[in-house]
Amino acid sequence: MSSYIEPIALREAESANDAIPQRVYPTGMWVALGGILMFFAALVSAWVVRKGLSTSELEGRLELPRRLLAVNVCVLAASSGVLEVARRRLGAGDVKRFRRSWYTATALGIVFLAGQFLAWREIAAAGVYVTSNPDASFFYLFTGAHAIHLAGGIVALLLITWRPMRHLTMATATQVAAMYWHFLAAIWMGIFVLLMIASR
Amino acid sequence: MSARLFSTDHKVIGKQYCYLAMVAVTAGILLSLLMRYHLAWPKGHLPFIAGGIMTPEQYLALVTMHGTIMVFFVLTTAPQNGFGTYFLPLQIGAREMAFPVLNMLGFWLTFAAFIVLLSAFLVRGGAPISGWTAYPPLSGLGDITGPGEGAGQTLWIVSILIFCVGSILSSINFIATTIDMRAEGMDLMRLPLTVWAWFFTAVLILLSFSVLLASGVLLLLDRSFGTSFFIPAGLVVTGQLQTHSGGSPLLWQHLFWFFGHPEVYIAILPGMGVTSQVLATFSRKPIFGYRAMVVTLGMIGLLGFGVWGHHMFVSGMNPYSGFAFSVLTMSIAVPSAAKTFNWLGTLWGGKIQFTTPMLFTLGFVSIFVTGGLSGIFLAQPAVDNMLHATYFVVAHLHLVMGVAAIFGIFAAMYYWFPKMFGRMMSEGLGKAHFWLTFAGVYCIFVPMHFVGLAGGIRRYADDSGAAYLSALEPVHRFMTIAAFCTAAAQIIFFVNFFHSLKSGALAPTNPWNANTLEWTVASPPPADNFGETKVMVYRGAYEYSVPGADTDFILQNVPPADASHRNGNRTGGRSHE
Amino acid sequence: MRSGIGIAAALAIGFLFCTILAAHAGAQGCAMCYQNAAASGAKGQAALRHGILILLIPALAIFGCIFGRMFSKR
Numbered sequence: 001m002s003s004y005i006e007p008i009a010l011r012e013a014e015s016a017n018d019a020i021p022q023r024v025y026p027t028g029m030w031v032a033l034g035g036i037l038m039f040f041a042a043l044v045s046a047w048v049v050r051k052g053l054s055t056s057e058l059e060g061r062l063e064l065p066r067r068l069l070a071v072n073v074c075v076l077a078a079s080s081g082v083l084e085v086a087r088r089r090l091g092a093g094d095v096k097r098f099r100r101s102w103y104t105a106t107a108l109g110i111v112f113l114a115g116q117f118l119a120w121r122e123i124a125a126a127g128v129y130v131t132s133n134p135d136a137s138f139f140y141l142f143t144g145a146h147a148i149h150l151a152g153g154i155v156a157l158l159l160i161t162w163r164p165m166r167h168l169t170m171a172t173a174t175q176v177a178a179m180y181w182h183f184l185a186a187i188w189m190g191i192f193v194l195l196m197i198a199s200r
Numbered sequence: 201m202s203a204r205l206f207s208t209d210h211k212v213i214g215k216q217y218c219y220l221a222m223v224a225v226t227a228g229i230l231l232s233l234l235m236r237y238h239l240a241w242p243k244g245h246l247p248f249i250a251g252g253i254m255t256p257e258q259y260l261a262l263v264t265m266h267g268t269i270m271v272f273f274v275l276t277t278a279p280q281n282g283f284g285t286y287f288l289p290l291q292i293g294a295r296e297m298a299f300p301v302l303n304m305l306g307f308w309l310t311f312a313a314f315i316v317l318l319s320a321f322l323v324r325g326g327a328p329i330s331g332w333t334a335y336p337p338l339s340g341l342g343d344i345t346g347p348g349e350g351a352g353q354t355l356w357i358v359s360i361l362i363f364c365v366g367s368i369l370s371s372i373n374f375i376a377t378t379i380d381m382r383a384e385g386m387d388l389m390r391l392p393l394t395v396w397a398w399f400f401t402a403v404l405i406l407l408s409f410s411v412l413l414a415s416g417v418l419l420l421l422d423r424s425f426g427t428s429f430f431i432p433a434g435l436v437v438t439g440q441l442q443t444h445s446g447g448s449p450l451l452w453q454h455l456f457w458f459f460g461h462p463e464v465y466i467a468i469l470p471g472m473g474v475t476s477q478v479l480a481t482f483s484r485k486p487i488f489g490y491r492a493m494v495v496t497l498g499m500i501g502l503l504g505f506g507v508w509g510h511h512m513f514v515s516g517m518n519p520y521s522g523f524a525f526s527v528l529t530m531s532i533a534v535p536s537a538a539k540t541f542n543w544l545g546t547l548w549g550g551k552i553q554f555t556t557p558m559l560f561t562l563g564f565v566s567i568f569v570t571g572g573l574s575g576i577f578l579a580q581p582a583v584d585n586m587l588h589a590t591y592f593v594v595a596h597l598h599l600v601m602g603v604a605a606i607f608g609i610f611a612a613m614y615y616w617f618p619k620m621f622g623r624m625m626s627e628g629l630g631k632a633h634f635w636l637t638f639a640g641v642y643c644i645f646v647p648m649h650f651v652g653l654a655g656g657i658r659r660y661a662d663d664s665g666a667a668y669l670s671a672l673e674p675v676h677r678f679m680t681i682a683a684f685c686t687a688a689a690q691i692i693f694f695v696n697f698f699h700s701l702k703s704g705a706l707a708p709t710n711p712w713n714a715n716t717l718e719w720t721v722a723s724p725p726p727a728d729n730f731g732e733t734k735v736m737v738y739r740g741a742y743e744y745s746v747p748g749a750d751t752d753f754i755l756q757n758v759p760p761a762d763a764s765h766r767n768g769n770r771t772g773g774r775s776h777e
Numbered sequence: 778m779r780s781g782i783g784i785a786a787a788l789a790i791g792f793l794f795c796t797i798l799a800a801h802a803g804a805q806g807c808a809m810c811y812q813n814a815a816a817s818g819a820k821g822q823a824a825l826r827h828g829i830l831i832l833l834i835p836a837l838a839i840f841g842c843i844f845g846r847m848f849s850k851r
Contacts, residue, residue: 019728021380024298027846028376035368035410036837038832042414042458045831046451050429052824053448053817131426135448141421379847388848403843407836450813454825457810458832498844506837509829 020173029176031084033183035150038181040187043145044194047138048106062135064199070114073192079108080185087174097146097162102174106157109181116143135198142191157181206308208300209727213307214286215620218613221278222694224269225606227318229687231266235259240673240680242662250290257347259661260329264348265320267332268356271463272363273314275605279470280405281310281370283612284398286620290718291392292295293383293735293757295728298376302369309366323351331659333460336430336452337437338500340422341444344437354423357416364413367405374402383717386739389494390756392741393487394717396494397473400501404462404469407505412459413763415452422447460509465500468568471608472497472539475561478611479543481714483550483557484752486742489542492765496535496542503532515616533576539568551745551752555712558631560611562606562757563638570642571599574649589659592652609633610693618695618711622662622723628694633689640686644679651675716741720757 086101095185120143123136130140168176207213237244238254245252285307297303320327328348330339334356343350378399402697418429426443430452433445460721480487487493543565552558554695574596578584587593610633617625651672656663663669663676710719717737721730737756814825 018299020300021797024376024380027380028298028372030846031372031375031843032368034843035372035406036834037839038407038410039414041413041831041835042455045828046414046418046429046455047823049451049454049828050446050448052827053450053821054446128423131428134428135240137421137427137429141418145417195317375843379843379850399847403840407839411832448817448821450817450825451828452811453810454828502837502840505833506842509833516801637817 009187020167022169025172025176026179029179033179035185037187039054040142040145040191043138043141047134047194050138051133053069054193062128062133062139062195062199063123063126064139064195065119066196068115068119069192069195070120072112073189075108075115076112076185076188079105079112080182082108083178087178090170090174100158102111103163103182106154109154109157113147113154116147119143139195142195146184146191153177153181153184160181206304208296208304210285210289210297210300210303211620211725211753213303214282215394216307217277217282217285217310217677218386219466220314221274221305221609222283224273224277224314226546228266228270229690230276231262231269233683233687235262235266236360236676236680236683238262238661239663240677242664256661257329258326260331260659261327261348263659264329264334264356265327266330266410268360271332271467272360273310273317274609275467275601276463277310278609279474279605279612280368280374280398280401280466281306282403282609283394283474284374284470284614285370287616287718288395288398289381289728290721290725291395292378292381292386293717293737294377294381294731295730296381297373298381298601299382301381306366306370306373307533309362309369313359313363313366316355316362320348320352320355320359323355325350327351328353328356332686333456334419334452335456336419336447336449337432337435340419340430340452341431341435341437341442342423344440352439354420357420359421361413361416361420364409364416367409368413368759371405371409374398374445375406377554378402383735383737386571386735386756387544387737389491390737390740392473393476393490393493393497394470394473394716395496397469400497401469404466404501404504408462408466411455414456418455419452432710444525457508458505462501462504464503464597464601467605468608469497469500471564471605473610474608474612474615475543475564476539476546476592477716478557478561478615478712479546480744481615481712482553482555482561483547484553484744485546485550486740486744488548489538489546490740490742492538493542496538499535500532502537506628507532522584533572536568536572540565555614556625556627556634557611557615557712559631559634559638560607560614563634564607564611566638567599567607568604569605570594570646570749574599578713589657590652591648591656591658595648595652598648599623599645600639603645610637613697614716615712619718619723619725620706621701621704623700624707624711625700626696629692632693636692637686640682640689643682647675651679660753710755713751715743715753715755717756722757 067098082101083105085104086098089101090098120140123139129138130137156177160170160177165173203241204212223775234246234254237246238259242252249255249258258696285297285303289295325343325347328339329346330332330349330353334353338345338354339349341349342353359769366598378391378395418427421427422431422444428444428447431442431444431447432447432449433447435442435671476487476493507510564745574592578587578593578596614625614630619622652658654672656669656672657669660669663672707723709721709723712719717735739754740757743749743756745752746754814822817825
């Protein structure tokens, strides 16, 4: 992928105009996270209302691969932790160890996605598909939406270390990427708790 | 060419949004004229329809597409993304938006969404027939429920999803820009009201379109994957038992209207900001109650979320908490009324200049009050039981959204045309456009209230079967003729617009003697807006007719010493710091 | 203090307006929604109430946070 050998510069933005200050990026990310939160809140609200308005008594419960999902939560939490370690190292100027931790966190994210895929396989093997019952529909929906967002996050994590960006410093870029990543981890934990409660 | 087309310059993107809205409004008006023709002459022949006479399904397709195009691609696009993208950085003293590439992406996603939506006309079955509200089960089962509900409805949903993403991206841009890119000295209480309006609208867009995005995904899953979010069990459609089970159409309403109600405030808030701006400029007076105007903008935005909930918040409450809910529900009228009083207060005692933008702004206030009054009728459940789904609702929503918001767009266009294009529009043509349109819209929509009161039902293609409804046909004919005349009057605007682009008088930097920062730079502004000079803001946006000053306006970037003889005099604006 | 009087007057008139019509207001402009919801049984009504709060609370919180961030950077 990357033939990038030189250390990543820790320079400030050098655009001649200096028109766009770095602080807009964390602000923009906070705002974006608000939007994503509303998206997932809509899905949760839909789930709650759907279950309450449901007229069918025949809808089955959802048997979730609990252990697999629990392990997966730990994987994602670990990747968040490692990402923070990476940022610390960048702040301390240790570029080589920063890159190692950063890629480790990314790899853990990929492991998480693989785990989610395995969970889908397990559920499908038990004959439960997206149309089987509302809990199943929402399970696929939650995990699918979260996975798509996380995949985007993985792409971002890799792009940041590909080469220097035009407008963002490494400090800013890693900060906003970490915000996004931690947010997705927190969302997943919330969804996980909901799924565990619902599938009891 | 592609560098220009995919420019990340906010001024180019703002103009692109305006042009897109112009194309969209033309399409929307043409569709509405077809609808009005059919309502007035239900047996009338149209050349391009197989069989000559419009079928009810075709009428519903027109209803759906007219509503969708107007609500999304005109009312959400032009006032916020069109003028906001162009003027927000200028009015806060910034060189660019916070995220120029995101800005460009937002426009092209909106453009793509428009193309996808229009393509629904071309697929088998044609455009969807479920209205702009797309209620399932009609919209959730595919083409078994009617023509246009197959590929047409799918394209509609996909278009809306793309539009949601584009809007959310641009709202992130607006919010981050307003928070973090203001020039030095541009404190919150010095911001023009247009900036406040764009800011609150952007927050509404961020929160409500995210929910619409989720809803659209669920609907798509119901249609394409056989899930049952919205489709109940046991539905028999065209003789076929549907296999869905356990879903609820009520869930769609719950989700959709969380978006739908803030959407109407998204459509009107920027127009309110422009109204404040234009009224102050052409009354040569500060806006009456600036702080109240900011608070009311925020309250309308905030309360807009709560109102949706009260539609469905059923609980066995005791009557006293019912009182609290009632007050909360009605309270949305308070900030709107406060704004209207303050606009009147701005006009009172001012040296009014009846330029075209001022006329359209006064028209906005007039129509907003008229349309708002009919809203109060609808807010009474006993009355709404009878008026729901009649033309009374159609008249109300068109007055506030279809006319008032459009007047806001026209006011903004006439006001800012010199700055955007470096030329002046013709005042004569502008005034003709205003008076013909103003008279025309009242002719169309006031009788429509009475049609509703008499029982005229919306979305019905042909009333000729029922005697009490066919008796209303003369009124429909009157409204149709008024609609055609009013639509024709818009040609004056387009002639004025395009002619002035080429041959209008060259515009000075500040033709209206206004205060805000966009009037400190050339018309049109240079690529980097303010050049190399650092923008410093010393005063509020509404320092008109300040006692003791040389001129009846003081630009925001004029330092205190240069304004002459002020010596700590109290002024209408908040210039001290 | 003109703007202060302006706010006070507007609020007073608005509140009077509210109180006069308070007894009748229940569902602004959508009797159909209210009736649909009322007809959906106790479990459905509870589910709708919870569903409304799940959407409303994050929305208002985010609104507040964005506005708070704006104010803290005045």
